[in-house]
Amino acid sequence: MKLSKETLSRLHESDTLQLPASNCFDLPEKVLQFGTGVLLRGLPDAFIDKANKEGHFNGRIVVVKSTDKGSTAAFDEQDNLYTQCVRGIEGGRKVSVDIINASISRVLNAASQWEQILACATDPQMEIVISNTTEVGIAYVAESIHAAPPASFPAKLLAFLYQRYLHFNGDGTKGMVIIPTELIPDNGHRLKEILLRLSAFNELGAAFTDWLERSNDFCSSLVDCIVPGAAALTPGYDDDLMIMTEVYRLWAIETNSERVKQRLSFSESDAGVVLSPDINVFRELKLRLLNGTHTLSCGLAFLAGLDTVKAAMNHEPMATYMEALMMQEIIPAITDKHIRPDAAIRFASAVLDRFRNPYIEHRWLSICTQYTSKLKMRVLPVLLHYHERTEQVPALISLGFAAHLLFMRGDATYSITDEYAGWYQEQWQQHTPETLAQITLSNTAVWGQDLTTIPGFTQLVTVMLKALLTEGPAVYLNRIATEITIS
The missing domain is CATH 3.40.50.720 (NAD(P)-binding Rossmann-like Domain)
Incomplete structure (x- = not known):
């Protein structure tokens, strides 16, 4: 019929x-x-x-x-x-x-x-x-x-x-x-x-x-x-x-x-x-809280063995990371006279409901497409605003950048669709993690500015990158999640 x-x-x-x-x-x-x-x-x-x-x-x-x-x-x-x-x-x-x-x-x-x-x-x-x-x-x-x-x-x-x-x-x-x-x-x-x-x-x-x-x-x-x-x-x-x-x-x-x-x-x-x-308020909320959280989470979740957003939300450490990322670092960076904290929190809560949707299979590897340019457009302004307002380095955003560097190393199990993929892999072949973090974060051609000038950012990304390498993404994510408190 x-x-x-x-x-x-x-x-x-x-x-x-x-x-x-x-x-x-x-x-x-x-x-x-x-x-x-x-x-x-x-x-x-x-x-x-x-x-x-x-x-x-x-x-x-x-x-x-x-x-x-x-x-x-x-x-x-x-x-x-x-x-x-x-x-x-x-x-x-x-x-x-x-x-x-x-x-x-x-x-x-x-x-x-x-x-x-x-x-x-x-x-x-x-x-x-x-x-x-x-x-x-x-x-x-x-x-x-x-x-x-x-x-x-x-x-x-x-x-x-x-x-x-x-x-x-x-x-x-x-x-x-x-x-x-x-x-x-x-x-x-x-x-x-x-x-x-x-x-x-x-x-x-x-x-x-x-x-x-x-x-x-x-x-x-x-x-x-x-x-x-x-x-x-x-x-x-x-x-x-x-x-x-x-x-x-x-x-x-x-x-x-x-x-x-x-x-x-x-x-x-x-x-x-x-x-x-x-309508710029709605565009900003979507770009930073939904798209920005996706971008900061995709490499970490994928490397931790979580294939989809739904799987990540069913994994307590990853779900904790994503919620804390929005509530504790992105929202404080974007709220101003145009975006009220209560409106941002309501939007973030709706985003979490969307991430938990059991009917949608949204694959992290697809979200990683053009990973570098997405970080630049969606996340870089949040990082800079957070540091300007608090004079501190956002730890969870830094972890997202560290996971990005590790993901861009690549291996035989997944393919990378990113305009800078070849350049990243050359850096991994030639440098230690410490030097690689310094070179990549200072590359103005990639980011439009030198991110190593943010006090403490390069050091924290380097520490986290080395931990991801030595402990493994899943184990390190579990350890980070135990240190997060969500009010």
């Missing part, structure tokens, strides 16, 4: 299965979405579906498939329905619920259905554009928007907006709220700059450029939700589009416009949608 409109009549709502709203197929199309990927379906589309159930948004999504890879057949066969299986830990309790999502009305292929996509621009009820075309998608390409279709995502979007401008004779009330979710800073501002540049290239005129700037709202946003594979789940029917998401969800949208807030009425249905004039 394949999921479809007809299948819905045979299913029954329960504590573990949520069905679509009864009027879901009659709702107007309000959203144009570039991308069919699991992140969009697991986060923005989920928020819209939930709001439709509660009567807060009452609109559906036209999805544009921009790439030639794959087909839209699965969407057609299932009447654009799909199951979102929510699995994880929230507040220390397991969550397991299946939600049939009916937010998508149509999926159109840009290559073969471009005219239908442009026709959506003439719909007066269209209000919002969402995109996730990967980071590479938000890039300027000098091309005509009159191609059928244009090649790049910005050109496709500009063609849609220009068609809307022409159809409604420049009506200022017919602009769109445009929310990119690509994982780059200031994605909304960046997309707007590209469209303005592309408009000039296509000579679309000053009047259109004025409408583009004044009547459309470009909102930067940050998405945070793990959407792993769902192949092992069995909801009781066939669903080729089924996805699994963790419980934690965040879509932070940067705006202080009342016009935007009214159009994004789906935000009323879930605390995971945050409308804020500044």
